[in-house]
Amino acid sequence: MSTPAEILEDVGRNWFIYASMPIIAAAIGYVTKLVAIEMMFRPLEFVGRKPFLGWQGVIPRRAAKMAGIACDTMTSQLITPAEIFGRLDPRRVAEEIEKPLLASIEDITREVAAATQPDLWEALPSRVKNLIVERIQRQSPKMVEKVMLQMQQDIDSVFDLKEMVVTHLVRDKALLNRIFREAGHKEFKFIANCGAPFGFAIGLLQTLAWAVFREPLLLPAFGLITGWATDWLALKMVFFPVEPKRYFGLFTWQGLFLRRRAEVARDYGDLIAREIITPRNVVEAVLRGPLSDRLFALVQREVYRLVDEQAGFARPLVVVAVGGRQYQRIKQLVTVKVMERLPETMSAVEDYATDAMDIRNTLMTKMQQLTPTQFERLLRPAFEQDEWMLIAVGALLGFCVGELQILIVEFLAR
Template identity: 60%
Template sequence: MNVDIHEILADVQANWILYLSMPFVAATIGYFTKIVAIRMMFKPLEFVGKPPLFGWQGIVPRRAATMASIACDLMMERLLKPEDVFNKLDPHRVAEEIRDPLIRSVEDITREVAAEYQPGLWESSPESVKRLVIQRIQKEAPHMVELIMEDIKNNIDRVFDLKDMVVNALVRDKELLNRVFLEAGHVEFKFIARSGIYFGFIIGCLQAVAWALTHNIWVMPLFGLFTGWFTDWLALKMIFNPKQPVRYLGLFEWQGLFLRRRKQVSARYGELVASEIVTPAAVIEAILKGPLSDRLFGLVQKQVQRTMDEQAGLAKPLVVFAVGSTKYQEMKRSVSEKVMQYLPETLSHMEAYAEEAMDLKTLLVGKMQELSEEEFEGLLRPAFQQDEWILITVGALLGFLVGELQVHVMLHFAVHV
């Protein structure tokens, strides 16, 4: 191909606005495709359009169960185990924290059960006798709570499913799942958007040279496609690679941006998990209402029955005779059920102490500092790995369409110059 440098210079001089605009248009393409790609990762929370093909749901919300499971697997494998949640709780301190509401609930439970199983005897008893019975059970109640707490700590894997709690919380609240990734990687997402400008501008300079040499109508859309694809691909690579700092050309050093920020990420991630996911309230609810709650009921029932039998003491045969053996067993089970009903409200009074004692944020941050580069990358990488090719493809197609529009604008401009 013969290149007439004078013709090229004359064309550039005549259409300098067009040539000058190419890097800026390419930078705009790079930035715009990144913004669209990031938004498509997280929005909308629910499918919009006509399923299954015509429409879109954010990649993270669409794969909420998978995303949450991956995040939880890493969390449980290296960061947090069920025993970590309870080992720092002192059963005696727990009993002290809930003593007042516990005493109130014990009185209510005693009156309800007594009125149900021995209505005549209970109603006819003097108030002083009723109060003596209630006070005797109330006195023993804190010790029973300590024993239940010890049972929970010794059987934590049988009564508390940490993974189920975390996954359900994130699947149920897709906005929270988005925040886990967005807040952990907010600097990286800004970098992706800004990188589109820088890389796009450089590619736009090359595009201007290619257009000057060829005036081929395919230059614009193909360079637009390349800008959308390459800038997406390169930005993702620069976030996670290289794992260790590497000096390039002896001029500058680079380490994957996410890995370089592990201290800041650890602090925010630990705070988010401790304050919004693995909270004392959520843990209590998971134990009382989760998939393993039946086993907790078994522990509570064992301690309630032990306490009732001890309190009955020498009078137990008379109590059994008065209500009947079958009814006595039913009564003990009824007490256990009512204790379980009252537990959520009663245990809510220990949340402040539990948060202070567990100190999950400090625990998580410390353990995150011990993660290898590959494990640390796993905190954010799942958000990109799932359907990553779709994001890059969309970026490329958007770049192609903008490039095609750019051709028509240039040809229109050339005709009227």
Template identity: 55%
Template structure:
């Protein structure tokens, strides 16, 4: 009986753990006949909680993006930027003023391209400074993080599963020990009474108590406490140095990446503001270059066509932007230093704040896991009765 109770304890823990993470999508007949892993089913809620922790306690977008040196970024982007400027100039002129462009001598074409290329680094540096100083205007960090975590449910699972691996192993192993102890009590109760109800009741209790106790022991007590001859601290709190390192690496490598930031800036809810900034600077540069001969340009090209050329140049610049910025991805990743920032800030959190990293994965729906463990334990206990009596 103690060994079967230990087996019940282990099985119920393994089932509870798997039910947290699998399946990623709902399997069965919605809304009630079926199951979806607790974390995937609540991906938005958990992502929102994780993002609140990140933005309130760990990452200040203004502080992070202020680390990027615009001049260094321009240096990293120099070659792709100059190629892009030349392509944009040629494409716009060939599309909107093909005759005028063909009439220009090759030397005049090159001179025009050189003039625009000479201005490009200054314009980009100015844009980067403006974006860095007003990052909230062009990037919704919360929306970016939540969108990426909800879109990729497997990522939400990894954020919990990889960070909490030792805790999950402890939950499974604890079922064996707690179950064995309860099984000893069950053995005595059966020997004294031979009551068939003993088995399912103890099976139910084994599944319920061991699940509940294991989950509590992960997080509590938050500070080390002494109990008679031994001391204990919640495993998650005890491992905070390693948890901080693992969590910081996952966030830096999978969530708050330069590529995700770039996608959010270009396609997120505030992307129109960035495009307005680019459009303004590109058109201002064109006006400056044409300022000396502006009346002649307007006469030759036409006022309306001149405005269309400026808009086309802005659109082409925006079109070339993603590819050009990829060349500075390594520099930007190192400059932002997201991993070390998160690790340092996490180690400064209070125990309650630190608990908020993993606790939301269990708290709201842990009763379901405990209930399933209790039911499985009860069913196995009933099976024991059938084996013993028949």
């Protein structure tokens, strides 16, 4: 341990070395934060040699789990399938898609007739063909309205909101990153910026310890402490305390993320409504998702009923004329054709559905009604997964920079 006189003499002779220590510590704090943040999101795919030699961003690597956590919060506390579909007026939906629906019905009728009874269809007069098409067209909007009503009564049997959201986010990891990055963009900026002042403060202690002890191991040790402590403290300040708390009777602090509830709710609701729970994605999930077979059965039942109604009193004669098996094939083919045309047909309802479902404002309102603890779960999972690893990386980087400091100090001291 050096005497006060020796300390003063050494500081005077190597003042630039002492002055650099807190500055380098501040740089360590700042850089390790930037690295930790980027390691959460990048790269999207694993780079290196699996399983251990390499890295993939924490969020992309745990995409399924992250998406599931985000979706659990969304579906359990913010919005439900019944709420989404309950706002759609079946009659209005039928009106919105009437024009493309009628065009589709005309094409479907002619295609099915040509495929199953080409000779009979071609032999019919044009007036009769048109009459058949018009009769089916008249009933089609009612069929759409009835199918919509049945879906609303038991929407969970044909639409899985969680599966849709999770599938969409796992497939698009960049979008999953955006959800967490945009929801917490100010928090990430805060974490990066606070690294410098925290590091500078620790650097002052490092400078004092070096002046007194002149022990080379102090520099990497303080570098490690700076990287670890600043990462840990910054993360804690983002989420804790959940409720506002006064410290030392001087100032009140609440987790930064929790203080921005209104702003986060607006950004989060806008992103989810614009990118994930859109009418197009919902229709795609209903028509192509794991429960689509149930929708097919629902549509098939209504198509069969419609075809039978149009056959009317002549149904027995039609069955005799074309054969029972062929009559069933006609109905099956109509159902298949209807399902094939539905995505294109339903695109006409997107503008109305966007306004009616009002996902953005619903999410904004519901998010502001969450308790602080519930609200914290929107972003906290992104940090909880492998948080220790991010802090450890910060500590390791700090240690390496501390070792570099030793080399610099020894070089300058020559």
